[in-house]
Amino acid sequence: MKVIISGGGTGGHIYPAIAIANELKAIDPATEILFVGAEGKMEMEKVPRAGYTILGLPVVGIKRELTLSNLAFPFKLGRSLIRAQQIVRDFQPDAAIGVGGYASGPLLLAASLKGVPTLIQEQNSYAGLTNKVLARWAKRICVAYPGMDAFFSADKIKMTGNPVRSDIQSANQQVDAGRAFFSLESTRSTLLIIGGSQGARTINESIEGGLQRFVDAGIQVIWQTGPAFIERARTAIAKTGSALIKAYDFIYDMDKAYAVADSVVSRAGALSVSELCLVGRPAILVPLPTAAEDHQTKNAMSLVDHQAALLVNDRTAREDLVTAALNLLADPAQQLKLSQQIKTLAKPNAARDIANEVIKLTK
Numbered sequence: 600m601k602v603i604i605s606g607g608g609t610g611g612h613i614y615p616a617i618a619i620a621n622e623l624k625a626i627d628p629a630t631e632i633l634f635v636g637a638e639g640k641m642e643m644e645k646v647p648r649a650g651y652t653i654l655g656l657p658v659v660g661i662k663r664e665l666t667l668s669n670l671a672f673p674f675k676l677g678r679s680l681i682r683a684q685q686i687v688r689d690f691q692p693d694a695a696i697g698v699g700g701y702a703s704g705p706l707l708l709a710a711s712l713k714g715v716p717t718l719i720q721e722q723n724s725y726a727g728l729t730n731k732v733l734a735r736w737a738k739r740i741c742v743a744y745p746g747m748d749a750f751f752s753a754d755k756i757k758m759t760g761n762p763v764r765s766d767i768q769s770a771n772q773q774v775d776a777g778r779a780f781f782s783l784e785s786t787r788s789t790l791l792i793i794g795g796s797q798g799a800r801t802i803n804e805s806i807e808g809g810l811q812r813f814v815d816a817g818i819q820v821i822w823q824t825g826p827a828f829i830e831r832a833r834t835a836i837a838k839t840g841s842a843l844i845k846a847y848d849f850i851y852d853m854d855k856a857y858a859v860a861d862s863v864v865s866r867a868g869a870l871s872v873s874e875l876c877l878v879g880r881p882a883i884l885v886p887l888p889t890a891a892e893d894h895q896t897k898n899a900m901s902l903v904d905h906q907a908a909l910l911v912n913d914r915t916a917r918e919d920l921v922t923a924a925l926n927l928l929a930d931p932a933q934q935l936k937l938s939q940q941i942k943t944l945a946k947p948n949a950a951r952d953i954a955n956e957v958i959k960l961t962k
């Protein structure tokens with residue numbers, strides 16, 4: 600079987616795509632998979648690191664404000680559609696999958712025009728623009744939240760949950776390897792801080808302001824900052840003179856990071872939320888308030904409403920976040936309660952269910 604997987608832009612689109620690819624390979628190692636992304640975007644680096652081939656389209660997004668770059672939009676879209684048609688002609692896929700993001704538009708359109716069955720995976724409780732347009736031609740739409748018939752026709756929808764990489768699903772076996780990897784002491788509590796795939800400015804500034812409090816409490820911190828904040832984080836850490844705080848612009852071994860974390864501070868991107876449910880870690884979520892239709896708050900509330908996570912607002916994070924994290928780390932009973940609740944919301948079969956839907960489409 601040959602499958603094209605298209606889309607990207609952020610980790611929240613790229614990693615579910617990789618999880619589906621891994622699952623298709625696990626079911627049948629002979630499956631051939633080709634990724635199609637957008638030139639210059641994160642997937643062009645992350646997908647090859649995961650062991651897959653990716654081709655880039657010259658596609659760009661359209662900006663809401665009037666800019667010169669918008670003039671190039673129709674030309675780049677046209678060129679991308681021609682290139683996508685070439686790719687579909689050359690690779691001859693049996694199915695094409697779109698995970699959202701610029702590249703899935705032209706690629707799924709080209710596949711549909713050629714009669715190749717297509718499947719969309721929508722990670723959020725609010726459908727992205729590309730997926731809304733593509734839904735018309737898609738044979739199957741795999742979703743993670745209820746109520747998605749507001750965007751897609753009900754007979755195409757399949758509730759699967761978001762596909763999570765299998766190494767993250769078995770993260771709990773990586774505790775010793777994780778401690779060695781991050782040079783951690785087994786006797787201290789560890790806090791993992793994740794700002795989505797690009798880092799989160801509010802979370803970073805909140806942590807920067809309270810670094811010394813973690814050091815004073817003897818807490819080990821794995822701090823993922825994103826590329827824009829890493830130098831500033833390193834400067835702040837150097838000022839504390841402590842080796843307890845470890846900063847990374849990006850963490851490739853998320854299974855190990857989750858494994859060693861006693862608690863997690865995170866944005867509420869759809870994939871982070873799905874992963875936290877699977878690894879069962881007590882978490883404080885700080886939703887990105889500018890996400891489309893405030894979908895990160897909805898993602899977070901789907902846990903908070905079940906007493907499965909705590910929430911700190913982006914607006915008050917600079918005053919409240921470090922205190923909330925220290926309180927949680929000092930309260931094993933609360934950690935246990937959150938951990939038990941969040942695990943009940945996990946969807947461990949999502950990747951397998953989606954892979955099976957893809958296989959059905961090709962029959």
Ligand SMILES: CC(=O)N[C@H]1[C@@H](OP(=O)(O)OP(=O)(O)OC[C@H]2O[C@@H](n3ccc(=O)[nH]c3=O)[C@H](O)[C@@H]2O)O[C@H](CO)[C@@H](O)[C@@H]1O
Nearest residue numbers: 609610611614722795796823849850853868869870871890
């Ligand atoms: C700013 C923005 O637009 N965010 C959106 C983006 O998510 P964004 O990529 O910001 O965040 P998500 O939480 O959805 O996904 C992050 C993914 O990257 C991985 N990761 C992250 C950091 C790191 O150092 N290493 C690593 O591997 C995580 O394990 C996870 O698989 O797409 C999501 C899914 O459509 C949306 O819900 C988010 O609102």
